[in-house]
Amino acid sequence: MDKIEAARYLGMKPDDLNERTEALIEKCALKLEGVIAPKHIYAVFDIKTKNQKVIFPDFEIDSNALSKHLEKCDEAILFAATLGADVDRLMMSASYTDISEAAVMQACAAVMIEEYCDSVMETLVDGENNKFLKPRFSPGYGDFSTSYQRKILDILKAPVKIGLCVTDGDMLVPSKSVTAVIGITDEKSGCNINKCASCGNLFCVFRKE
């Protein structure tokens, strides 16, 4: 797990890390590694983009940002991944025994789910038959409403298959989880869009420069 990235989530730059904080991050990462049960599920669909919408065979997503992101794609992957429920239990328990661990675990687990998604994406079609993957684009980025999380999970049968559900308030549970749309394109260039760059929350403390 990338400790520097975890520190960034905790509002620290690489130079701010001292020995004790680093040790705490390592300790929390180790505890998390003992309980994570990462799982993912995905499916590929033919898509079209039109009038600020992304049109899938049986449904549409109304989002200008996503539509722009997928402009040159004729296929897209619906993707969902989770670190599992035990991570939430561990973090809840830490919030009673040691609040510093609880906070650091949040950061570590956030890094771990991203790293897991990255590792899964590496095994997907990237480069095969001259097809390339665009970066993950998740509900909540730009005008891609979080309410689409339910639709994505339903289509993938994620509650049954990987135990990933959504609350009435559109929150993913277990909490360290991701849903995303990943475009598939013939063009290799233009893929490395920083996902922060496409987010409207310009003042987010976690925004990458």
Next chain:
Amino acid sequence: MSFKERLGKEILFFDGAMGTMLQSAGLLAGELPDIWCVTNSEKVRDIHVSYLEAGCNIVKTNTFGCNALKLKDSGYSVKEVAEAGVRVAKEAIELMGDDTTPRFAALDIGPTGKLLKPLGDLEFEKAYELFAQTIEAGAKAGADLVLIETMSDTYELKAAVLAAKTVCNLPVCATVVLDKRGKLLTGASVDAVCALLEGLGVDALGFNCSLGPKEMMQHVKELSKVCSLPIILNPNAGLPREENGKTVFDVNPEEFASLMEEPARETAHLLGGCCGTTPEHIRALVNKCKGITPVQITKKTQTVVSSFTHAVTLDEKPILIGERINPTGKARLKQALREGDYDFVLREGLGQAEKGAHVLDVNAGLPDIDEAEVLKQLVTRLQTVTDLPLQIDTADEKAMEGALRLYNGKPLINSVNGKQESMNAIFPLVKKYGGVVVALTLDESGIPETAQGRVDIARKIIERAGEFGIDKKDIIVDPLTLTVSAGDKNGKVTLEALRRIKQELGVKTSLGVSNVSFGLPRRDLLNSAFFTLALGAGLDAAIMNPYADMMMDAYNSSLTLMGFDEKSEHFIEKYSNTQAQTTVAAGSTMTLTDAILNGLAGDAALLAQKELDDKKAPMEIIEGMMIPALDKAGVGFENGTLFLPQLLMCAEAARSAFDVIKANMGTGTGESRGKVIVATVKGDIHDIGKNIAKSMLENYRFDVIDLGKDVDSEKIVQAAIKHGAKLVGLSALMTTTVVNMEKTIKELREKLPECAIMVGGAVLTSEHAEKIGADIFTGDAMAGVRFAEYIYGTEK
């Protein structure tokens, strides 16, 4: 013959996948399959017929997702769809005509699609209602059995089984999904699932989905070792694989049938298929396995309790039941229970787990509180943070039932005794909810003075339990420890009764060990000696204090001496080169202030104790040593020289010092600086931000009333009124839940215009906070403290 009469005596075949077949019949991605029972009933019926023609005995109705949540916007009612589902299945069975093949319609019940609290936002009772509604309709429509399937959470599974057992008299089968670890998605092991389901009284249990027959093999063997019921095996046609964006399964019908032959001969009694299996798979399976005489089911005799993750089996090796969550004689716990300070209780639970307890006793018996409600809260909260099985300990039947219902597993039940009244009250609860019950050897005539008298009562209790259908493996007899200060022979009689009950009645035993020393000096000496003697006499479960080092030493030493510690490895690991640090090393120059500033929680606790031992007044310690350290850390954080993890480490160190002072001084730790209500708003279940704010406020001696997460606006308003709080802190993480924050603020303004409101959360800004009517946006861990100081006029 009925399904129940055939069950376990012959191999019965389930059908295969429904979803896969519906998709080939034209079901769209994301479309609700269940409504096809109404809209395309002939297509659904054809699928049933094709499975029946392939030779299966049981068709699963197309009602996997038939619940009020999923059907909400479908235009169809649960009753309509469930009835149609059963009707279509029965029509298909009728179409097969009269032959000798037994055929049944299983009302298929899948998960709700929501995660239950505390992980998700669905209440246990709400889940129960959803299941009850579907099952009631399906049973009335004439289903022959209920199949609860594809469950991956024990809590949801419990809700479904309870509903099925309550609203109908049909046989209930249940199958769960295992991942590659051989566990449920929410972490439960196979033996934990088995203990729960057997306790709840299902008729058959097993696995479906996710894995293929090959991968399930090992797990079904594991299950057959602990299970006393017929086993169901409904695997996928192999592991799913992605091909051109579609999920495919590789195991063909012949291979599938071959792989299922071994379990048919050795372990399972009901065989069928899940995702990827077709009528051809089922035809091959029936051809291969029809006529096999299934393995005879043996009744297992292990005494097992379970949590949502694992089972604890009382076999040869004795276990420890932590006794600390019982207010009797514990002033600090009494205070915590009265004040609703559940955090303290949870830490007691987690602490005992850390010390090595295997089960936690939970007792809320205080005369001046609502015991039933508090016990529910304790059980619900404890099972959120610890995976140890719980022992529900109450003399109040109502409180017992409430807690048993919400417990996520098969609990220990403390207790029943030989009085008819007690047995008549408790045994039906044990039967309904499952559990292992502790039986006290006393009756209408009191506690017998002789070992013989206690053996007799134990025998009577076991017999009476049998009349309720409760096996003796689910009874643990406690022959009662009486203090030796009241009778010289008390210890001896208990030990003799213990030995005889084990030998003559063949049940497991438990004792509340420390009762032996009441009224005598150096209780630790007597307790640990008595504990050792009891272990020698065959004690299986000790209710004791895991914090008592001498007791733990007696336990660890006894395990080694009794042959439970291979090559003495556990003992050596525990006791070589370890000298427990209970006092601060001599010559250390570290002060309490240093310890807090450096975030050293262990040292901070020891140094706080040292200051108390040196007769320093608590207030002097707090004001003179702790607050300055916290202030320095807080200022450092505000200036950007100290970061969140470090600030929180300081907070944690300060808390451990406070805990020491509180434990020594009770309530005399000085005036609170004011009350602050904190809550994560309705719809929002992320509470780390709120928890950080709370932790900081408590360190600055604000009295924080934490209402938790996903809290209704009304509850927040009421709490603010009840506690007379001048400040409320609200947290929301998502844009979608900020709406509820705004609603809460509006209601607070109406009812309590004088109350200040601070808000925090990742999506908020100062402007946004102002727009929704908050007084201030507190963007980091210290901001809440500073605002609280401002409101209560105590800022420096």
